[in-house]
Amino acid sequence: MDFALTEEHKMVVRMVRDFAEKEVAPYIKEYDRAHKPFIKAMERMGELGILGICIPVRYGGQGMDYISLGLACEELERVDSSLRVVLSVHVALNSLGLLQWGTEEQKQRFLVPQAKGERFAAYALTEPGAGSDAAALTTTARREGDVYILNGEKMWISLATIAHNFLVFAVTDPQAKPRHRGITAFIVERDMKGVTTGDIHGKLGVRAGSTGWIAMEDVEVPVENRLGEEGEGFKIAMSCLDNGRYTIGAGATGLIRACLEASVKYALERKTFGKEIGQHQLVQQMIAHMKRDYEIARLLYLRAGWLKNQGIRNTWQTSLSKWFATEASFAAASNAVQIHGAYGYSDEYDVERYLRNSKGACIYEGTSQIHEIIQAQYVLGYREDRPLRCELPAYDPEEWQREA
């Protein structure tokens, strides 16, 4: 057993941290207050290769491993959740889905520009009436010759108004039993006729991120834009979530670290009753809990990353990482505000933003309650992983780094 990060991992951490501290941290408060997506930061992430970090070089990526993706998420969310959300949807939910399920032609057409950061990508599963109950979606896709006609609305979609390509899930067989066997995945492009998008306003957190809706009215999607087979969409959606949840678990770990760092700094500066507040045992307790949760969350996501590198299915490990880290980050942010007292309640300090940002991740990509059920079902034997037609490929440095 080896707990050490490689030299490459350490340098990736330093590089992503430098970028986030220099180019994002000084401006993020301004964007968050203005509810304005930080597009410039996204573009820079593309230029620096972060948007294709774990995609093979021959598909326009940087050829690093899945652990590097997790480490980058930790560093990005330490500064702001909106940056990590970009990696979650663009890389994990969409690009890795193409890597796992796409044909060679689809990889060349869609994955290459996405990995290079030339095109942004999103994942569209959730609908106004279908969240946790994902199989209840009502968007339809009707085949007519060489095209599918898509109709429906997607909701709570990150990068809805920014992305060029959407991975959309729609019902192709309404009679299928169970329902999820009638779902199919499609790559929908923004410039297709009948696609309209809009932003959702009034969000509690991740205000420097873009969240919105996508409406599709008689959108003609060519057959070659179908990802996987007809009826395979639900499996694809769930396998993408195995990657999306991994980035959320890793990111939430970074959020816990941000809370811990801010709290330690403040506890050493602020004095009450004649001593710095770090000397008070109840403050120490909150800081100890943050430290404990940070270490646990980090081990959980690194294990999931290691399993991905090995090509071993990691659904329950990733679910556990996401569930634990997001709940722990919400608790850490709440305690960080508590430690900062009244100052923590104002946006003069970052911790109120951490608290607002932490809540979303307890809801999206499987609420905490869904993850509790998943864990129980695995343990009780009610749920087991079945082999997929296409598995996420194990990380092979030579294969990932060959040019063509």
Add this chain to the structure above:
Amino acid sequence: MHIVVCTKQTPDSAAKLTVDEAGNVSWGDSPIIINPWDEYAVEEAILIKERFNGEPKVTVISMGPEEALEALKHAIAMGCDEGIRVWDEAFENSDTLATSYVLAKAIEKMGDVDLVLFGKSAIDSQTGQVPIEVARRLGFSPLTYVIKIVELDIEGRTITVERLLEQGRQVVKAPLPAVIGTVKGINEPRYPSFMGIRKATRAQYPVWTGADIGVEPDKAGAAGSGVRWERIFPPPVREGGAEIIEADTPEEAARILVDKLMAEKVI
């Protein structure tokens, strides 16, 4: 064309330095990084390489123990071609005089060097002496505080640079080979690329010892140093104070503030 960049490893600028009663300096568990000023020198060398279609070779060197590898790796990950660590136990406790001697010997060994680039100083010792001393030892043109390389004429063997001085900017032309001390603002150092990171972690970093570069032992390390550390102690803590200026109108408050600033000779 051969460009050499001299780098140093330093504690992270965010490190908390402490000095105990015996004069031992510690920066806790803060990571060792490339001297931030040196990143400008590395970037400038890579920019020159790119300007001449990748033809110039860029070698980064660092005098230091194993920790100096961090600075070399960072420079390779940014885009330098190769890294050499120069170290020998006899180099321990070198001051700038001894350091410049060792670096000059290493550069001499390379033989074909046209340009040597430095950061303006190291953030730990902040002397800024080494570039000048290396230039003097090698007989290269010394060009410090360089904010812009105006022209590099490889065939004509000259370089024209803009220097940032307190009085203004000065444009000077000098023959090659030259030593250049860069300042902040000459460029915006790039982040290491992912491909660069892979290259840096797989590269070989030869170590040149005193014997390899023909160093005379009494000219390196403590033996070759002119500076003696009599005592090391932390500077006294600066006591800050704040005064709230009370006045009936903002204009009156501003007038009082100006008077006070003039009395303190701030303005």
